[in-house]
Amino acid sequence: GILVSIIIHSTTPTSALLFSQRKLRMRTAMMSNTGSSDKTPDSCIGVESSLLPILQRSFPDASSVSIEDNIVQANAEGFGVVVNGERGNSTQLFVKQVKAEKYSHKPWGDLRRTLLYSRTEARFYSDVLPLLKKNITEILPDWNIAPTCHLAETYLHGLIDEAESTSAKLSASEEYPDPSYDESDSSILHNKGGVLILESLKGDFYQTSPLTQSQASQCLTAIARFHATAFEDKEILSVVSDKLCEYGGSYHLKNRNPKELENLEKTWDNFSNELKVAKPELFEKDSVRNLAKRIKALAEDISMELSPAFDDKYATIVHGDYKAMNVFLPGDGDGDGDGNGNGEEITKTDENEINGHAIIIDYASTGVGMGMSDVAMHVTHALHPVDLINGGEEALVDIYLFSLQEVMPNFTYPKEIAMRHYRLATIDYFRFVLGRLWRGVTLEAFEKRKSSKNAVFVNRNIEAALYFIERADKFLTEIEEENIST
Numbered sequence: 020g021i022l023v024s025i026i027i028h029s030t031t032p033t034s035a036l037l038f039s040q041r042k043l044r045m046r047t048a049m050m051s052n053t054g055s056s057d058k059t060p061d062s063c064i065g066v067e068s069s070l071l072p073i074l075q076r077s078f079p080d081a082s083s084v085s086i087e088d089n090i091v092q093a094n095a096e097g098f099g100v101v102v103n104g105e106r107g108n109s110t111q112l113f114v115k116q117v118k119a120e121k122y123s124h125k126p127w128g129d130l131r132r133t134l135l136y137s138r139t140e141a142r143f144y145s146d147v148l149p150l151l152k153k154n155i156t157e158i159l160p161d162w163n164i165a166p167t168c169h170l171a172e173t174y175l176h177g178l179i180d181e182a183e184s185t186s187a188k189l190s191a192s193e194e195y196p197d198p199s200y201d202e203s204d205s206s207i208l209h210n211k212g213g214v215l216i217l218e219s220l221k222g223d224f225y226q227t228s229p230l231t232q233s234q235a236s237q238c239l240t241a242i243a244r245f246h247a248t249a250f251e252d253k254e255i256l257s258v259v260s261d262k263l264c265e266y267g268g269s270y271h272l273k274n275r276n277p278k279e280l281e282n283l284e285k286t287w288d289n290f291s292n293e294l295k296v297a298k299p300e301l302f303e304k305d306s307v308r309n310l311a312k313r314i315k316a317l318a319e320d321i322s323m324e325l326s327p328a329f330d331d332k333y334a335t336i337v338h339g340d341y342k343a344m345n346v347f348l349p350g351d352g353d354g355d356g357d358g359n360g361n362g363e364e365i366t367k368t369d370e371n372e373i374n375g376h377a378i379i380i381d382y383a384s385t386g387v388g389m390g391m392s393d394v395a396m397h398v399t400h401a402l403h404p405v406d407l408i409n410g411g412e413e414a415l416v417d418i419y420l421f422s423l424q425e426v427m428p429n430f431t432y433p434k435e436i437a438m439r440h441y442r443l444a445t446i447d448y449f450r451f452v453l454g455r456l457w458r459g460v461t462l463e464a465f466e467k468r469k470s471s472k473n474a475v476f477v478n479r480n481i482e483a484a485l486y487f488i489e490r491a492d493k494f495l496t497e498i499e500e501e502n503i504s505t
Contacts, residue, residue, distance in 0.1 A: 267386025
């Protein structure tokens with residue numbers, strides 16, 4: 020129950036780092052977002068004064084701060100800031116902040132998850148990232164993996180014990196009782212939460228969604244290299260298991276509200292009634308009509324197979340929320356797709372041309388798991404169906420496996436086993452999307468979200484949603500047949 024504060028210094032002197040004249044692009048901030056502004060947002064007026072003393076803990080020569088961007092999400096708030104020094108020079112940083120009292124409207128189960136996200140990400144930067152960098156330096160000395168973190172801090176005393184698991188609580192216990200608060204009295208939440216100070220990215224990076232196959236290939240190369248930093252490394256994974264999420268992944272069954280699975284069939288019935296007009300013949304199939312029932316029956320077994328212990332075969336560190344907007348790609352974004360896919364063919368030449376220097380952000384759900392959980396989420400979250408048909412999906416998985424093998428030449432991940440893990444992870448992600456995101460869905464909701472880059476593509480594009488159903492049905496049938504044969 021103590022203040023957990025980690026100040027991580029780069030090898031560059033503070034004054035040189037803070038007051039460098041380099042022009043860094045920070046119009047997209049260090050968390051998933053799509054907006055920016057050229058002046059302090061109205062909602063941030065007066066916030067600068069509260070941020071300055073936080074920034075001065077890592078940059079003592081800072082004399083003032085101005086906010087360029089404000090990104091408000093369900094579980095955190097981000098500020099793209101310009102920090103001014105006493106000598107008149109400035110630099111750009113990103114502050115990611117979680118203030119518990121801002122979420123007093125949330126029931127404790129949801130607020131607890133929000134605060135644990137903050138704790139996990141702070142611990143990732145302080146306790147885990149240095150180990151990963153040490154492991155990968157000889158192979159990829161110029162890859163940063165993640166933004167440099169100058170401050171990682173959480174203070175959750177009286178709310179969450181340092182030893183408390185990140186898995187969802189089914190009920191309060193004597194050891195970890197639920198705190199009492201509401202919007203009229205949130206005093207127990209005062210001064211509780213977490214903060215990160217992250218550097219802005221060097222060079223020219225961008226975010227986008229959906230991705231082209233080439234962009235997705237870069238992302239899959241990056242996540243393969245991330246997985247390689249700890250693949251079957253018991254020493255590192257024991258630290259990951261102890262410090263980060265007990266069950267890696269924002270959509271892991273153990274991290275979710277049990278009601279999502281409990282109500283899965285009801286949610287599916289409502290969803291089917293709403294969307295069947297888009298493709299009646301799909302929803303008339305017996306296997307599709309019973310899809311939720313079939314997934315519910317296997318959900319626990321699937322989750323268990325995708326939940327290795329730190330010393331199990333194929334275990335690695337998983338990002339846990341590997342959506343398109345959690346990756347910064349090198350370049351300026353010119354030539355982005357229009358969201359309709361391009362169906363381009365992935366060739367061996369493309370594999371060798373992938374530079375893999377994408378930077379991954381947002382480690383709030385990181386833990387031990389199967390790497391294919393990240394791959395399956397990314398492919399579903401980020402790509403149009405036209406880029407997955409006619410072998411496109413398997414080609415993307417091959418890019419991941421090729422990239423993994425490239426940095427781990429002495430390791431073998433048999434294709435048959437890898438594809439089973441991929442199919443299981445796709446079904447597992449479907450369980451989450453249906454239970455959490457498609458609850459109460461309407462055609463109007465799809466239309467409203469269609470341009471939201473941070474939203475799951477299958478939750479804002481009807482064609483993608485329908486194809487996801489087809490994929491889940493196909494993969495589930497294959498798993499069911501495999502289970503019968505064994």
